[in-house]
Amino acid sequence: MGEISLCAVITMSDVYEKVIDLAKRRGFIWPTSECYGAVAGFIDYGPLGAMMKRRVENIWRDFYVIGEGYYEIECPTIAEEAVFVASGHLKGFADKMCQCPHCKEYLRADHVAEGGGVRGAPTMKNEELTAAIASCRCLACGKVLGKIEVFNFNLMFRTSIGPGSQRTGYLRPETAQGMFVDFSRLLRFYRDHLPFGAVQIGKSYRNEISPRQGMIRLREFTQAEAEIFVHPDEKAHPNFARYAQYTMPLLTGIQQQKNEPAVPFTMRDAVDKGLIANEYVAYYLALTHEMLLKIGIRPGRLRFRQHLPDELAHYAADCWDAEVHSDRFGWVETVGIADRTDYDLKAHAVHSGTPMTVFIQYDQPRKVQRRRIIPNMSVLGKQYRTKAKAIFEALGTAEPAAGGADIVVEGEHIHIPADLFEVRDEIIEIRGDEVIPHVIEPSYGIDRMCYAVLEQAYDEDIAEGETRTVLRLTPCVAPVQVAVFPLMNRDALDTIAQEITRSLQKKGVLAEYDDSGAIGRRYRRQDEIGTPFAITIDYQTKEDNTVTVRDRDSMKQVRIAIDQVPELISTLIDGTTQFSSL
RNA sequence: GCAUCGAUGGUCUAGAGGCAUGACUUAGGCCUUCCAAGCCUAUAGCCCGGGUUCGAUUCCCGGUCGAUGCACCA
Structure with missing residues (x-):
């Protein structure tokens, strides 16, 4: 007894270590600047990881840029202080901290105050808070704090722009602000009518106090964000029909309060029943669900959780997180979809003095x-x-x-x-109104998506009596798309294999040629990095111009003509052909 | 950031105050007609800084990174 269950437990708890070990060994992710001792909260994407990440980003682009018609823009990762004064990050992104003189623990001052029964802490200035919490006890060691200093810790990285540091700049903590401050230009680009959207994929930075959990909490990370500007009274999505009948499990606020599991709804129902605030939010929930499945997230490991009223940002009307279940970390927030209302545009309009409104014409001019x-x-x-x-x-x-x-x-x-x-x-005739648009914001953590893809793809099975490590990446995110092997490194098999490799590369397929070692070893190597298909050139090739195509997951092979190889592999990768149908 | 534990070739690992083990991987060669076979050869390592010592990868102190707990995660 126990042996099987024990085995299962070990396998489950070790997936993180195994997948990270594999990722380091095979060049997906590395500790950054390792020869100087690495830095917590930063990672390098190695050759395969960078390629995979690029593929994930491009699938995201397929959905948002090609599918939705929201063009991508690219703003600097540094912005001047004024931007973050307006956005609220300078004030709101800072925590009031203090350090316990006894155990040296850093503590949130407002939490200390709350624990000591002090009221009104959130509105106090640092000096007031210092006095107020002197009699409180440390949350870590329990000793009375005494006189300590409360200071602000801002999660933004600060820098100076130009010599003499006249201007303060910050590394952006989200890509979103770039789209907001470009609002007027974007509005003109989209010829002055709503709705329209802009997207951005890029790095954001948060100086986390204590980053851990590898790829899950980074100080520099990649976000893919869409800002969709809509009329505040028209939150019906013009293409809602596309996802109206899309069904997926929702963990609403009500279910969370009752401790009930997620319940499947159609998007139509969820909006009509008032569970989701509007069609726009529902539309992007469904689109996100579809996209995450496309990159290889398993539906059973994915849920959409509504923010509870107390965790909802003060400006947001509704917010949902797409959470992916990790063996190591539990449910991990991977995508956030929020209705940010007009909070951001209003703030930037006030602070910059630039109106951020859209002129909406009436159908008929009104005489007044x-x-x-x-x-x-x-x-x-x-x-x-x-x-x-x-x-x-x-x-x-x-x-x-x-x-x-x-x-x-x-x-x-x-x-x-x-x-x-x-x-x-x-x-006089009034022809329309100036309206501040509302913003619907789907925001994706690309690094977390990449980690989830890797973790869920990791598998071990038994082949030929030995454990086979295989990354079951969906073909569209696999860094190497096909491997080409001559069965023997002679008798012209190698030159034929090289020609086939070239024909694939010309078709835009990332094909890796390998002629070293036993054929089985070469298959295993590709299995471990998730290459979905392998082509082998054998002696029969010389007789009838056919080769074998091997499927990574089933290890089955089919024989096809050489001249069909590039087309077939392309369609296998994009998913229009299934290997099992061959 | 605090506390505990850890760190030896790319990976796993043995080890002792004085020549650093072994396996796997990788590379080259031989062999081999489809799933990590075999043989030969080669490459490659004691996390960083300081101290103790004739001598430190080993002992001590500090740091870095990692795991775990606490705290933190707009």
Whole structure:
């Protein structure tokens, strides 16, 4: 007894170590600048990892740029301070911290205050908080803190722009702000009408206090974000029909509170029942589900969890996380899909002084009666001098009687005789409104997606009585797409194999030629890096111009004509042909 | 960041205050007509800095990285 279950436990808990070990050994990911001792929170993508990551990013582009028509832009990873003042990151991204003098533990000051029964900590200034928590106990060692200093720890990396450090810059903590500050240009690019979207794939930076968990929490990471600008009153997605009947399990706030598992819904139902805020959010939940399956995430390892009211950012109307289950880390937030409302555009409009609105024309111009009061400034100016400007403004909203207008300027009541202004009643046409769009934001953590892909692809099976390590990557993300082997390194088999390799490369397929060692060893090598197909040139090739195509997962082989190889391999990779149908 | 534990070729590993084991991998060769076979040869290692010592990869101190727990994760 026990042997099988024990084995299962070991296998489960070791997947992380095994997959990371393989990833390092075979060139997927490496510790960064390892010869100087590496740095926590940073990784290098090796040759295979960089290729795989690129493929994941390109599948993302297929969905968002090609599928949705949202063009990609590329903004700097450094932005000046003003951007983050407006976005709220400078203030909101900082935690008030303090250090316990006894155990040297760093603690969140507001948490200490909460633990000590101090109220109003979030609104206190550092000095107030310092005084308030002096009598509180350390959350780690339990001793009374005494007099300690509260300081801000900002998760943004700070730098200076130009010599003399006149301007402070920060490494962006998300790519989103670039799309927001470019709003006016984007609006013009999309010819002034809603909805439209812009996307960006790039690095973001957060100076995490204590990064761990390898690829899961990095200080420099890659995000793929889409910002979709929509009319605030029109959150019905024009192509909602595409996903209306798409069914997937949702873990709503209600289910979480009741401790119930996720329940499958169609997107139509979920919106109609008010579980998902609107069609836009639902549409991108479904699109995300479809995309994650495409890169090889298994449906049973994927769930969509709604943010509870207390974890919802103060500006967000609704937010869902796509969570992928990891053997090591449990449910890991991998994608966030939020309705950010008009929070960001409003903030940047106020801080930058640039209006960030869209002019929405009415179907029919509306006729509105309007009264304009036109003062005779040549007289009023001479008479009232410095007060003239204030009087001009006050008259604009005055309600004049027959004898003149009574206005109040700086507390002083002034009577302006009727002959010093003209009242014009006119009918004007209003053609539309200025509207601040709302933003729907799907935000993807590419590194976490890559880790999930690797972890879920890792498998061991028994082949020829020996353990075979195989990365069951879906063909469209596998870094090497096909391997080409001459059975023997002679008798012209090798030259035929090289010609086939070349024909594949010309077709845009990443093909790896290998003639070293026993054929079985070569298959195993490719299995371990997830190469989905292998072509072998044997002696029969010389007789009838056919080769074998081997499937990584089943290890089965079929024989096909050489001239069909490039086309067949292409369609096997893009998924339009299944190996099992050959 | 605190605490505990750990770190030896690419990987796994033996080891002792004084020549650093072995296996796998990799490379070259022989052999080999489809799934890590065999034989020969070669390449490659004691995490970094300081201390103790005639001598430190080994002992001590500090750091880095990793695992775990706590804290942190807008």
